[in-house]
Amino acid sequence: MRSFGAVDPVKVALAGLTTMALGMAAALNADALPVIGGGTTYSAEFSDAGGLRADNDVRIAGVKVGKVSEIDLEGDRVLVSFQVKDAWVGDATSASIQIKNVLGQKYLALDPRGEAILDPGDPIPLRRTTAPYDVLEAFRDLSKTVDAIDVGQLARSFDTISATFADTPADVRSALDGITKLSGTIASRDRQLRTLVANTRQVSQTLVDRDTEAQRLIQDGNALLRAISTRQQAIKDLLDGSKRLATALDGIIADNDGQLGPVLEQLDRLTSMLQRNQDSLAKGIAAFAPAIRVLTNVAGNGRWIDGYLCGLVLPTFGPLNEKGCFEK
Known part of the structure; x- marks a missing residue:
């Protein structure tokens, strides 16, 4: 048997470095490992990311089965890579981006269909995916658009149109008069409209920034409602038990009324005598x-x-x- 001193230290060092490198690679890619990883990696093509981000939930029938791992732009479409663990995904599966809560957080919803298992190398095509319309982004775009409008120039344009069609029939003139009044109203309410749009933008941004806190608040509210529901059942059981106890005591009193009545009457006379004396x-x-x-x-x-x-x-x-x- 060779002694430890006879082993080539260079080979030992190379073996140790190789083992360390493999361990670090396995630790950094733990989600991709077949046994302890995050599951099988699939992909889906979307026309729009729709606010979906990495680490968002992947759900089937409302149950979380994985998470979104990566979002890439490929040509005119968005390729979303996601992992699914302990769930069956068929070759006719459809995917959609859904709104998770009122704050605009999204998740990837799968509708597993088909007769065979979906090949991880084949992405879910664009025809079987649906992207949502982001309301928060729409409000942001609206605020930017309103800020860019020259209200004075818009009012003057409406006035010019009204003056140009002044000799037209009465119906057209009435419509133009309405447009003129509308332009005047917009011009007079310019500051209020800008303030309203700015506040709307601030509210939407605050909701986005406080998404985690609001989500935790909603979860705590759900836990509170569950606790109240549990206590409600306990209170109901207590009232039912009290009702049964009262019924039992009523039966006991009815059964012993002949004996308890004279005893209570004598006790009443004794206490009355002691009170008098x-x-x-x-x-x-x-x-x-x-x-x-x-x-x-x-x-x-x-x-x-x-x-x-x-x-x-x-x-x-x-x-x-x-x-x-x-x-x-």
Whole structure:
């Protein structure tokens, strides 16, 4: 057996570096590994990305089955690459970009169809994909367009058109008068319109910037509603149990009414008597206190009784009791 010192250190170093390189490559491409990775990689062609971004969810029937890995522009179409794990994707599958929440976040929805499994090398064609219309982008474009409009020039153009068609029939003149009034209204409300559009742009941008917080808020609200629903069932069970207990107690009282009635009646008479004689009982207790104190003094010196007898010999019969019991 060859000793460790006889091994060529260059070969050991090359083997170690190769192992480290393979480990780093596997760590950086963990999602692409067949067992521990993120699943099978597919692709789909879209006419517009529609606000879809990498790491957005991929869902089938509302259930998350993967995520979007990459979005590339290829010619006149957008190629979206995504990963799907533990889900069947057929060769006639269709894809669409859907809105996840009110803040405009998107996800890729798949409708798996077909009889055979979709080949990962064949992208879902453009005819089986649908891109949404982004409302937030539309508001942004509207604000830019309104900002670029020269309202004064627009009003003067409408006035020129109205003056040009001044000699036309009454119906045309009425329509032109309406256009003139509209141009005047737009010109007089220019500042308010610009403020409104600017505020709309700020609101939409704030919603986009706070997308994560708002999504977390919605999730917390769902958790709160689930907790309330759970507590509602617990409260319902408690009320049902209380109702059953009341029914059982009512039956017990009905069964023992013949015995409980006289007992309660006698107890009521006893408490009434004690209430009537409350003052007498108080005086009796107060008068009983000295007797208890004397008895305690007599029997409180050990295992004998210590007492004092006064008046056994009258004061008139000698010097033993000359002053009597009550004189000092």
